[in-house]
Amino acid sequence: MDFYFSQFLTGLAGAASLFLVASGLSIIFGVTRIVNFAHGAFYMAGAYIAWSLTERLEGAVGFWGGLVIAAIAVAALGALVEIVLLRRIYHAPELFQLLATFGVTLVFQDLAVMIWGPEDLVGRRAPGLRGAVDVFGQAIPAYDLFLIVLGPTVLGLLWLLFHKTRFGVLVRAATQDRDMVAALGVNQKWLFTAVFALGVFLAALGGALQLPRGGVNHAMDLQIIVEVFVVVVVGGLGSVPGAFVAALLVSELNAFGILVLPQVSLVLVFLVMAVVLVIRPFGLFGRPEGPARASVSATVRPWQPLGTSGRVLAVAAIAAAACLPLVAGNYILAVGSELLIFALFAASLQFIMSTGGLVSFGHAAYFGLGAYGAALVTKAFGLPMLGGIASGVALASIGAVVFGWFCVRLTGVYLAMLTLAFAQIAWSVAFQWTAVTGGDNGILGVWPDGWASRPGAFYWLCLTAAALGIAALRVVVFSPFGFAMRALRDSPLRSEAIGIDRKRTQWTAFVIAGAAAGLAGALFAYLKGSVFPDTLGIPTSVDGLVMVLLGGVETVSGAVIGAILFRALTIFLMSYTDASKLVLGLLIIVLVVAFPRGVVGTLSGLLARLGARPSATPAMAGSGQARGGTP
Amino acid sequence: MTPPLLQVEHLSKAYGGVHAVRDVSFSLEAGELLAMIGPNGAGKSTCFNMLNGQIWPDSGSVRIAGRDTAGLTPREVWRLGVGRTFQITATFPSMTVRENVQLALLSHEGRLWRLFGYAAADMRGEAERLCALVGMDRALDRPCAELAYGDLKRLELAVALANAPKLLLMDEPTAGMAPADRVAMMRVAAEIAAEQRIGILFTEHDMDVVFEHASRIIVLDRGRIIAAGSPAAIRDDPAVKATYLGEGLTFSAAEATHA
Numbered sequence: 001m002d003f004y005f006s007q008f009l010t011g012l013a014g015a016a017s018l019f020l021v022a023s024g025l026s027i028i029f030g031v032t033r034i035v036n037f038a039h040g041a042f043y044m045a046g047a048y049i050a051w052s053l054t055e056r057l058e059g060a061v062g063f064w065g066g067l068v069i070a071a072i073a074v075a076a077l078g079a080l081v082e083i084v085l086l087r088r089i090y091h092a093p094e095l096f097q098l099l100a101t102f103g104v105t106l107v108f109q110d111l112a113v114m115i116w117g118p119e120d121l122v123g124r125r126a127p128g129l130r131g132a133v134d135v136f137g138q139a140i141p142a143y144d145l146f147l148i149v150l151g152p153t154v155l156g157l158l159w160l161l162f163h164k165t166r167f168g169v170l171v172r173a174a175t176q177d178r179d180m181v182a183a184l185g186v187n188q189k190w191l192f193t194a195v196f197a198l199g200v201f202l203a204a205l206g207g208a209l210q211l212p213r214g215g216v217n218h219a220m221d222l223q224i225i226v227e228v229f230v231v232v233v234v235g236g237l238g239s240v241p242g243a244f245v246a247a248l249l250v251s252e253l254n255a256f257g258i259l260v261l262p263q264v265s266l267v268l269v270f271l272v273m274a275v276v277l278v279i280r281p282f283g284l285f286g287r288p289e290g291p292a293r294a295s296v297s298a299t300v301r302p303w304q305p306l307g308t309s310g311r312v313l314a315v316a317a318i319a320a321a322a323c324l325p326l327v328a329g330n331y332i333l334a335v336g337s338e339l340l341i342f343a344l345f346a347a348s349l350q351f352i353m354s355t356g357g358l359v360s361f362g363h364a365a366y367f368g369l370g371a372y373g374a375a376l377v378t379k380a381f382g383l384p385m386l387g388g389i390a391s392g393v394a395l396a397s398i399g400a401v402v403f404g405w406f407c408v409r410l411t412g413v414y415l416a417m418l419t420l421a422f423a424q425i426a427w428s429v430a431f432q433w434t435a436v437t438g439g440d441n442g443i444l445g446v447w448p449d450g451w452a453s454r455p456g457a458f459y460w461l462c463l464t465a466a467a468l469g470i471a472a473l474r475v476v477v478f479s480p481f482g483f484a485m486r487a488l489r490d491s492p493l494r495s496e497a498i499g500i501d502r503k504r505t506q507w508t509a510f511v512i513a514g515a516a517a518g519l520a521g522a523l524f525a526y527l528k529g530s531v532f533p534d535t536l537g538i539p540t541s542v543d544g545l546v547m548v549l550l551g552g553v554e555t556v557s558g559a560v561i562g563a564i565l566f567r568a569l570t571i572f573l574m575s576y577t578d579a580s581k582l583v584l585g586l587l588i589i590v591l592v593v594a595f596p597r598g599v600v601g602t603l604s605g606l607l608a609r610l611g612a613r614p615s616a617t618p619a620m621a622g623s624g625q626a627r628g629g630t631p
Numbered sequence: 632m633t634p635p636l637l638q639v640e641h642l643s644k645a646y647g648g649v650h651a652v653r654d655v656s657f658s659l660e661a662g663e664l665l666a667m668i669g670p671n672g673a674g675k676s677t678c679f680n681m682l683n684g685q686i687w688p689d690s691g692s693v694r695i696a697g698r699d700t701a702g703l704t705p706r707e708v709w710r711l712g713v714g715r716t717f718q719i720t721a722t723f724p725s726m727t728v729r730e731n732v733q734l735a736l737l738s739h740e741g742r743l744w745r746l747f748g749y750a751a752a753d754m755r756g757e758a759e760r761l762c763a764l765v766g767m768d769r770a771l772d773r774p775c776a777e778l779a780y781g782d783l784k785r786l787e788l789a790v791a792l793a794n795a796p797k798l799l800l801m802d803e804p805t806a807g808m809a810p811a812d813r814v815a816m817m818r819v820a821a822e823i824a825a826e827q828r829i830g831i832l833f834t835e836h837d838m839d840v841v842f843e844h845a846s847r848i849i850v851l852d853r854g855r856i857i858a859a860g861s862p863a864a865i866r867d868d869p870a871v872k873a874t875y876l877g878e879g880l881t882f883s884a885a886e887a888t889h890a
Contacts, residue, residue, distance in 0.1 A: 302774045303728045314869035452765070480750040483726075484743040487734050497683070497721070498735040498790060499709040500743060512746075 006138035011255030012248065013144035013213075016151040017206040019247035021224055022231040023158065023240045024202030030238035031177040031195045034086060035094065035413050037101035039203050040225030041108035046204025047216045048112055048314055051121050054106075054211065060127035071205040078200025084106050088593050090192075094413050095359045099549060100592040102542055105221060106585030112218060114579070120218075123211030143212050150209070154202075155244050162240075166402075171195055175238060201479045222538055226424050229417045234235050236286020243536030245284060266428035270421050272566070274406050274595045277418060281410055288513045301608075303486075303556050305478050307500040318467050333455040335571060337527050339564045340459075340466040341520045346547035346563035347470045348516035353545075354553055356478050357489025358407070361416045362423025363544045365403065367513035368536030369426060370521025375443040375531040376436070385449040389522040396518020397511055399426065404510030420538065427536040442532035446525050462523055469516050470560060476512065477556055485509050496517060543570070546584075552601025561600050634697035636661045636830040637682070637798055642691035644677055651677040653854040655691070661797065661828045664821055666841045668834065669851035670875050675834040676718060679802050680853070683715050684708040695798060709825070714791030718802040718834075720783040724776035728767055728786055731775060732758040735793030761789040764820055779814075781808040788820060799824070801833040803839055813837055817844045838876070842866070850875060 025039045053066030081104060089096055108257065129146050132139035162168035170191055174181045182188040182313025207220070231250050235242030250269055257268035282288050306314060324336055349363045373395030374388040383391065403422040410418055430437045452458045476482050484505050487495045492502060525531045534540065543566070569587075573580040595602060637659040642650045653673040659665045667675050680686045680695055683730050684705045693700045695711050709715070723731050736754040762768045765785040774785065789800055804820065805813035817833075817840050824831045824875060835841050841848065844860045849859040850871050858868045865871055 302725060302730065305751075353813065392770045476746050476747055478751065479747055480737050480742045480745045480753060483730070483737065483750045484736050486726060487723050490725055491721045493717070494721035494790070497709060497715050497717075498793070499706050499738045500734075501706060507745070 001134045002138050004377045005136055006140055007255050007259070008252065009135065009140050009144060009148065011252035012151070013147040014250035014254065015247045016147035016154075017210050017213075018224075018227060018231055018251055019151050019244050020154060020206030020209070021203045022228045022235070022243040022247055023154070024199035025228055026232050026235070026238055026240055027158075027171070027202075028196055028199035028245045029232070029413075031171055031178065032090065032192050033094075033178075034090070034097045034101070035197075035237075035417070036199070037098050038081070038104035038108070039101075039199070040221035040223075040227060041105040042074050042200045042203040043077055043207035043224050044112065044206030044216070044218075044221040045077065045108060046070050047123075047210055047220065048116050048121075048207075049073055049204075050208035050211055051216050054124050061459040063124060063127050067205065067208040067211070071201050071210045072475075074204035074207075075201035078204075079193050079197040079591065082196040082400075083407060085195070085589060085593070087189065089194075092592070092596065093553075095353070095545070095549075095553065096414065096596060098359075098361065098413075098416060099542070099545055100589055101589030103585040103592070105225075106581040106588070108585075109218060109221065110579050110582035110585070116216075118218070120215055122215040126212045129212075140197070146148045147209065147213075151244065151247075155240065158240050167194070174240055190294045199384060226421065230273050230421055232283070233414060233417050233421070234273050234283055236283030238287075239283070239285035242283055242285030244395075262372075267425055270425040270428075273421060274418075277404065277414070278409060281414065301554070305474070305479070318463070321463055322460065325459055330455045333459045334527065335468070335568075337459045337462040338524075338571075339456070339567050340462040341523050341527065342543075342547065342567045343560045343563040344469045345517055345520040346524075346544055346551070346559035347473055347557055348513045348520065348611075349544040350548045350551070350553075350555075350557060351473045351477065351516070352509055352513035353548060354555065354559075355482060355489070356485045356506060356513075358509070359412075359416045360407075360419040360513075360541075361545070362403075362419035362421070362538075362541050363513075364536050364538070364540035365397040365419075365423035365426045366400055367521035367524070367540060367544075368423075368430065368518035368531075368533075369399040369514075370518030371525040371531045371535045372430060372437065372443070372521075373518065374522035374525045375446045378446050379443055385452060385526060388446075388526070389519065392522025392525065393515050393518040396521060397515045399518075400511045400514025401507075404507045404514070407510065408506040408524035420541070423536060423538070423541055427533055427538075430533040430536055437533075440533065442530050444530045447529050447533060452526075458527065462527070465519060465523060469519055470557060473516060474557060475511075479507070481508070484582065546588055546591070548598075549588075550598050552598030552604075554597060555600045555604065558598055558600030562598060565599065635659060636651055636663075636696055637832065638692075638694040638697075639682070640692050640694075642681060642693065642871065643689050644674075644681060644686065644836055650740070650854045653679070655854075655856055657849055657856065658857065659798070659830045659832055661830050662824060662833045664800065664824060664833070664844050664846045666833055666835055666845035666848045667835075667851060668838075668848060668875065672853075673851040675851055676802060676855040677854075679715075679800055679832075679834065682708075682800055683713055709794060712794065712797040713800060714794060714796035714798070715800045716784070716791050716802060716804055720780070720787050722775045722778075722783055722790070725774065727772050727774055728762060728778070729755070729758050729771040729813040730787060732761050732793055735790045736761075739774050739794040758793075761792055762786075764792070764823065765789045766815075774878055781812050784808060784816065785819075788816070792823065795827075796829060799829055799831045801831060803834055803836065805835065805837055810839075813840050814843065820844075856857075868888065 021039060021043050025036055028034060028036050050067050050070035054068055057063065058065045085100060089100055126143050129142040132141050133145060162172055170181065170186055174191060178188065227250060231243055231246040234249065246390060253269045253272060261268055325333060328336070345367050349360060352358050352360055370392035374392035377383045377391040378388040407415055407418050408550050415567030431439055443604060447453065448458055452461050484500050487500055488502050488505060495502060521535060524535065547562040547566045548559040549562070550566050551558030551560065570580065573583055578584060635658040639658065640656045642652055642655045655678060667678065669675055681688045684700060684703045684707065695713060698711060700708055723734065730751065733750065733754050736757055737750065740754065742753065752772045759768060759771060762771055765788045767782065767789060770782060772779065775786065778786065790830050799822065805816050808816060820831060821844050823829060845862055847860065848862055850857050850865060852874045855873065858865055858871045
């Protein structure tokens with residue numbers, strides 16, 4: 001009993017940092033409507049800077065002062081990011097905002113390694129709170145007790161700030177209706193900057209406070225951001241009390257989950273989140289989102305299937321690609337196979353995202369399930385390769401059936417965050433369930449059958465699978481079912497009013513996209529001869545999103561071009577620079593800000609402008625102007 | 632005796648302490664144009680949203696051709712043969728005018744689950760016929776995002792007609808249109824209603840449109856029906872004058888110009 005009580009207190013202490021970071025994210029979202037993926041990066045930056053300061057500053061004042069100064073410094077950094085980057089993308093679709101802030105995360109990751117080195121750092125113990133206090137016969141660290149008190153204190157201070165100050169009233173007003181606040185003459189720009197800085201301050205303080213508990217490492221940004229997403233989704237985006245309650249819930253689940261399900265403790269948290277979302281789609285304390293914004297882009301032109309010249313071009317490209325094994329060596333063929341696999345993966349993501357309007361931040365789940373499905377049956381039953389590939393597709397489809405059932409209940413950012421969470425469930429199962437998946441060591445020795453073992457033959461297999469897969473996805477886009485998907489993306493209200501079943505249609509779309517991603521993943525397993533948890537990780541999901549973005553979100557299958565360019569670029573970066581994340585992060589930011597339509601989108605836009613006949617645009621109705629987007 | 636096309640009985644809906652709709656009852660026969668008028672906040676849109684399952688009433692019932700719609704979603708109400716246009720138009724901006732109508736037709740035919748086949752060639756002629764009916768045949772290949780507001784209203788009517796409806800719900804069908812277009816728009820709707828024996832329920836703020844086309848009028852104020860009857864009776868009703876129409880010669884003058 002006493003043991004459970006001390007476990008309970010550990011959970012409470014863990015909730016403090018989680019609450020600080022989550023409330024910061026929630027406040028920022030409430031006012032700016034941006035889900036700040038970089039929040040984890042600010043948390044990590046807070047911890048690193050606090051580490052440096054507390055190492056240099058002396059005594060108790062130095063320690064506590066160091067923590068606060070670190071948080072203030074990071075808040076200033078956050079304000080800079082807001083002014084330079086976020087101000088340009090407040091009106092962009094949420095996908096762009098998530099990606100841009102993820103780009104910031106990547107930049108921070110590489111900078112942290114450059115400045116503080118790759119090793120984990122151990123922080124100083126808090127002066128005055130080094131000891132333990134005896135509670136019911138269990139020794140509880142004094143610092144934990146301090147954190148347990150801190151959480152409610154910060155909640156109280158935030159309540160005072162929001163209810164008793166002019167700034168707080170403005171923030172609450174802007175949370176409800178920012179356009180109205182702007183119309184009342186409040187300088188919105190600086191209100192947004194101030195709110196962003198406040199949110200970042202809370203994140204950085206949360207990071208700094210972790211110093212005496214666990215030190216600092218490079219994985220802490222993504223680790224916390226996933227937990228924080230869970231917290232804000234459970235508590236309700238924009239609600240500070242919701243963040244508090246959910247932080248307690250998640251932290252206690254973590255503390256006790258480790259006792260119940262030691263192999264896959266993370267799964268428990270995600271299961272609770274899934275249950276909450278099914279019962280209350282906007283979280284425990286959340287309110288329904290305002291009028292939904294277009295999740296992809298409001299200016300998509302009507303799509304046409306390829307004309308004759310387009311088809312000739314596509315066939316010629318495939319024919320040219322098929323000739324590669326005649327001229328290229330093994331390394332080039334392996335790279336070529338990888339490009340084809342990722343072209344298929346990106347096309348499957350584009351299918352769900354551009355056609356379906358469902359921004360999936362966890363598409364790697366299906367890619368990874370495909371890879372693990374293939375690897376597991378190959379190792380366990382010694383099935384031939386085609387059987388392995390079929391199992392991979394089957395496992396990915398089953399994953400999409402289960403995850404998709406939950407995901408289609410949500411929309412917008414909630415959907416994006418839930419897809420991410422599901423991918424993390426899959427990742428944590430692969431990572432923690434060592435007995436089956438080999439954990440971090442992965443599964444080795446997954447090689448293709450004899451007939452496909454030559455690099456050239458395997459390349460042809462990949463080319464066939466990618467060409468057929470992408471063609472099939474295109475056929476569906478232009479089929480009646482694809483029409484229904486586009487209708488739901490454009491206007492859920494009108495779709496429902498003409499009898500389209502939203503959930504079932506989007507669920508089916510999820511499964512189709514999942515199966516295609518699974519095929520890509522299974523091929524990837526045989527290409528590499530091994531599978532690791534990375535294939536399910538956030539970076540893989542984000543790579544997919546960048547490919548789609550690079551190709552053009554508004555296109556039918558620009559992602560294919562995007563995938564080839566992006567993958568080639570990453571392979572190049574990996575071999576020529578140590579700072580690949582830095583370059584990649586900056587690339588993402590530039591893409592989002594400067595080329596939101598992607599390579600294919602920009603090119604086809606240019607072609608359309610060149611080809612447009614001036615006589616083809618007479619005024620249709622004279623009076624009204626064109627309206628963009630869904631209302 | 633066949634039940635009326637639309638039978639609404641004792642419909643009520645409250646939001647917190649606000650009674651948006653209180654004990655509203657009326658019925659509508661095939662071929663009839665019933666106008667629902669009243670000041671802003673009278674409960675017209677709430678009423679409309681309860682008729683097609685967008686929101687569910689606290690009490691009371693809605694029967695469509697005798698079938699109780701309690702618990703049905705908009706999708707299921709649509710399947711009963713109810714078309715709907717929205718106060719703020721809802722169309723598919725990234726699709727062409729023709730494709731918008733094709734989608735509704737394909738849905739009506741139950742073909743939206745086909746994963747193969749070229750949808751843009753399916754039901755093309757029928758879609759063009761409906762577009763022509765509402766005067767949109769000159770803009771078949773235009774993306775909806777480029778359309779003027781009045782054209783979107785027309786397109787909505789074509790989409791609403793795609794499931795061969797028995798009942799058409801039109802929420803402010805002519806709001807935002809130029810005065811000449813308003814009457815033309817309702818004339819199209821009235822002709823279709825007469826020809827195909829469709830019942831139309833519409834809300835409208837333009838009294839020219841209401842008094843020219845409505846066969847009957849119900850007047851809502853603060854959630855209650857304060858008057859119902861023929862246009863002539865409504866025009867002279869003292870309660871309606873007091874709460875909504877006001878005093879003056881506007882409508883007789885308007886009628887004189889149309890006559």
